[in-house]
Amino acid sequence: MQKTILPLLAGAALVLTAVSASAATLDDVKGKGTLQCGVSQGLPGFSNPDSQGNWSGLDVDTCKAIAAAVFGDASKAAFTPLSAKERFTALQSGEVDVLTRNTTWTMSRDTDLGLNFAGVNYYDGQGFMVRKDLGVSSALELSGASVCTNTGTTTELNVADYFRKNDMDYEVVAFEKADEVVAAYDAGRCDVYTTDQSGLYAQKLKLANPDDHIILPEIISKEPLGPAVRQGDDQWFSVVKWTLFALINAEELGVTQANVDEMKTSDNPAVKRLLGTEGSFGESIGLGADWAANAIKAVGNYGEMYDRNVGPDTELGIDRGLNKLWSDGGIQYAPPVR
Amino acid sequence: MAVQDALPGRVGSGGFAALNDQRVRGAIFQVLLVIGIISFGWWIIHNTAANLRAQGIGFGFDILFDSAGFQINQALIEYQETSSYVRVYFVGLINTLVVSFIGILLATLIGFIVGIARLSTNWVVAKAAYVYIEILRNIPLLLQIFIWYFAVLRLLPPKREAIDLGPLGLLNIAGWYAPKVIYGPGFPIMLSALIFGIVATFIIRRWAYKRQMATGEQFPVLWTGLALIIAVPIVSWFAVGILMKGAPLSLEYASEGNFGPRGGARVYPEFIGLLFALSFYTASFIAEIVRAGILAVAHGQTEAAYSLGLRPGHTLRLVVVPQAMRVIVPPLTSQYLNLTKNSSLAVAIAYPDLVSVFAGTALNQTGRAVEFILVTMATYLVISLVTSAFMNWYNSSVALVER
Numbered sequence: 157m158q159k160t161i162l163p164l165l166a167g168a169a170l171v172l173t174a175v176s177a178s179a180a181t182l183d184d185v186k187g188k189g190t191l192q193c194g195v196s197q198g199l200p201g202f203s204n205p206d207s208q209g210n211w212s213g214l215d216v217d218t219c220k221a222i223a224a225a226v227f228g229d230a231s232k233a234a235f236t237p238l239s240a241k242e243r244f245t246a247l248q249s250g251e252v253d254v255l256t257r258n259t260t261w262t263m264s265r266d267t268d269l270g271l272n273f274a275g276v277n278y279y280d281g282q283g284f285m286v287r288k289d290l291g292v293s294s295a296l297e298l299s300g301a302s303v304c305t306n307t308g309t310t311t312e313l314n315v316a317d318y319f320r321k322n323d324m325d326y327e328v329v330a331f332e333k334a335d336e337v338v339a340a341y342d343a344g345r346c347d348v349y350t351t352d353q354s355g356l357y358a359q360k361l362k363l364a365n366p367d368d369h370i371i372l373p374e375i376i377s378k379e380p381l382g383p384a385v386r387q388g389d390d391q392w393f394s395v396v397k398w399t400l401f402a403l404i405n406a407e408e409l410g411v412t413q414a415n416v417d418e419m420k421t422s423d424n425p426a427v428k429r430l431l432g433t434e435g436s437f438g439e440s441i442g443l444g445a446d447w448a449a450n451a452i453k454a455v456g457n458y459g460e461m462y463d464r465n466v467g468p469d470t471e472l473g474i475d476r477g478l479n480k481l482w483s484d485g486g487i488q489y490a491p492p493v494r
Numbered sequence: 495m496a497v498q499d500a501l502p503g504r505v506g507s508g509g510f511a512a513l514n515d516q517r518v519r520g521a522i523f524q525v526l527l528v529i530g531i532i533s534f535g536w537w538i539i540h541n542t543a544a545n546l547r548a549q550g551i552g553f554g555f556d557i558l559f560d561s562a563g564f565q566i567n568q569a570l571i572e573y574q575e576t577s578s579y580v581r582v583y584f585v586g587l588i589n590t591l592v593v594s595f596i597g598i599l600l601a602t603l604i605g606f607i608v609g610i611a612r613l614s615t616n617w618v619v620a621k622a623a624y625v626y627i628e629i630l631r632n633i634p635l636l637l638q639i640f641i642w643y644f645a646v647l648r649l650l651p652p653k654r655e656a657i658d659l660g661p662l663g664l665l666n667i668a669g670w671y672a673p674k675v676i677y678g679p680g681f682p683i684m685l686s687a688l689i690f691g692i693v694a695t696f697i698i699r700r701w702a703y704k705r706q707m708a709t710g711e712q713f714p715v716l717w718t719g720l721a722l723i724i725a726v727p728i729v730s731w732f733a734v735g736i737l738m739k740g741a742p743l744s745l746e747y748a749s750e751g752n753f754g755p756r757g758g759a760r761v762y763p764e765f766i767g768l769l770f771a772l773s774f775y776t777a778s779f780i781a782e783i784v785r786a787g788i789l790a791v792a793h794g795q796t797e798a799a800y801s802l803g804l805r806p807g808h809t810l811r812l813v814v815v816p817q818a819m820r821v822i823v824p825p826l827t828s829q830y831l832n833l834t835k836n837s838s839l840a841v842a843i844a845y846p847d848l849v850s851v852f853a854g855t856a857l858n859q860t861g862r863a864v865e866f867i868l869v870t871m872a873t874y875l876v877i878s879l880v881t882s883a884f885m886n887w888y889n890s891s892v893a894l895v896e897r
Binding site for chain 2: 240241244245248264265268269270290297299300301302307308312313315316317319320326327328329330331332336339340343344345346347386387388
C-alpha cells in the first residue's frame, strides 16, 4: 500500500516542494551528511538487504563509492528501496540523490524524464526463464505463453516488441514488485519470466526449486544499466560519473582495495592523477584530492566489485562477458583522469 | 451565518463602526478566504511549472496520443501495443468500472443476505453472520486481496492440468476459460425476442398493479413474466435455427495449446481475486448497514402488518424493507464509492485497472507524473460524483413523501 501511493506522493512533492532539489545536490548531500541512494527492493547481486538490513550488491557498492568519494566514509550511504514504477518520480522529486537501481539507460529516460545517466556499471540484456518440463529450448517457441514481468520497465516494452516482431501472441501479467513477479511465476501463473538476464540469475535463487528452470539462450535487447541523476546539476552529474569512471580506471591501472595506499607512491602518472597525488582533479568536482582513493578503499575497483557481487564465485555465478575491461575483450571503458 | 444587528450602544463610534457589523466582517472574511484559495492555487500551478522547468521535464497532454508499446492482458476493447495512451486510459477505465460494477452487485447481494441473517432468530445463522462481519471488516483490504489472489492461485491446478467444468469451460491457475459466445446469423432476431419479452413483462406488471389497486384481484406476474422472457426467445431460437440454418448463438471452448488451454473467454485470476476481496470486504459493512436499517423500523410496523394478516415474507418485502431503505441508502452510497475507489488496490495483484495501467505503467514509461495523475484524479472524481448522483436520485425515490 505504502509502495503504491509513493509515486503519487512523489508527484505531489513535485507540485508542492520549493525549487531547490535540483540546484546543488552536492551541497545538499554535504549539508545533510548522508547520501540517499534509490535501490531495488531486493535483487541479489545488485541491491539486496540481509537479515540485519545491511545492503549489498553492485549497485549498493556504486552508491557506497559515491558516499566515500564525497564524505571519505562509505557508511554515510543510505538506501531507499524503490519499485521499478516509483524510481523516477523518487529521483525527480528529490527523495533520493542518485538512482543506483539496475536502471536501463534509454533515450526517452535521458531526455523526457529529465534524467542524466552517469555511465554504465553493468551491460545487460533481456532474457527469458521457463520451466524445464515445458520442453522449450528457444524463445521463438513461446507463442501462446503467458509472461510474468515487472510493470514500468523497459522489459515490458521489449517483450511486446519481440513477440510482435516474431508474430507470436502472448499474455502479459505485469506486477509492480519483483517479489510478486517471482511468486506468481513460481506458483505457475505464468509460463515465462522475463527480465534482464542478470536479474533472471538472481531471482532464480529465490524459486522453490531453482534446478527445475532454465534460462533461454536468446538475449532480446540491450540493457546498459547505470546510475542516474537529475538533469540541471552538472557538478553532481560529474561527481557520480567520475566516481564510476574512477572505479573502472582503477581496475585497468591495477589499483585495488588492498593496495590503494601503497599505490599512492606509484611512479605511474595515471595512477598518481587518479589517487590525487598529482593534479587537482578532486577539487575540480568539488571533492577532496583523495576522492577516488576513498572510493576504491571503500569498495575496491570495478573488477573487485563485480567478482564480489555477481561474479563466477558468487551464488549468481555470472560470467563477466561484456563487462570485462576493453583491454580484456569486454566493453567496459572509462575516459582517462587527466 | 446568523445576521444580527449591531448592539445599540456601539453604533456610530467613528469609522470603525462598519467593522463591528457582523455582515461586513463576514463579507471581509469570505473575500479573504477566496483570495487565499486563489493565490494558493496559483502558487501550486506556478511552483509546479517552475519545478518541471528546472528539471527539464516537459508538460502537455499531447503525450497521450503517443503509442504505448506495452501489452495489457485484460482489454475489453480493441487494444494493441501500437495503441495510444488514450486507449490505455479507456482500457484501464473500463476494467475499473467492470470490477466496481460487478463488485457492487455482489457486495450488495451478500451484504443483504448477511445483514438479514444477522437478525435471524436462528442462533447458528445469526452467529455465523456475526462472525463473518467481525472477521471480514477488521482485516485490512490489501491483505484480503493478497489472501484471495495468492491463496486461490495456489489452490488451483497448473495450466496443463485444468479442472474440466463441463459446459462452463476450464479452470486452472491462469484463470477461468469460459466458453466464448459466437454470434450467429439470426442473433438480432433472438435479441429482439428477448427485449420483447422483457418489455411485455413490464407492461403486464403495470396493468396487474392497476387492476389489483382497483379490484383487489391478483395476477401471477412472476410466472407470466418468466414465461415471456424465457419461452419467447427459445421459440425464436428454434425458428431462427430452422429458417436460417444455424443457431443464433454458439459457444466456443478453449482448445489445447502448447502452454495449456488457449482461446475461449478468459476470466483472469487477478480479476477474480480482486472482485472477491472487494465484494466480501464491502459486504461486511453493507450487512451492518442493512441490519441498522431494519432495526430502525419500529417493531409496531411488523406487528401491525401481522395483525393485518400479512405473512412474514410479505411483511419484510412490503412493510419493513421499503421503510428500512430510507435509512440504508445514504450510507450504502458511501460503501459503493469506497468499493470503487478501493478497486485501485488492483495494482498489488497485477489487475490492469486505471491506476495500474494508466497512472502506473503509462506514467512510468513517459515520466509525466503531473498530467497522468491529474487525469486519473479527475476520472475518479467523475465516477464518484456520478455514483452519488444516481444514489441521490434513488434515495429521493424511496424517501418518505411528505404531504
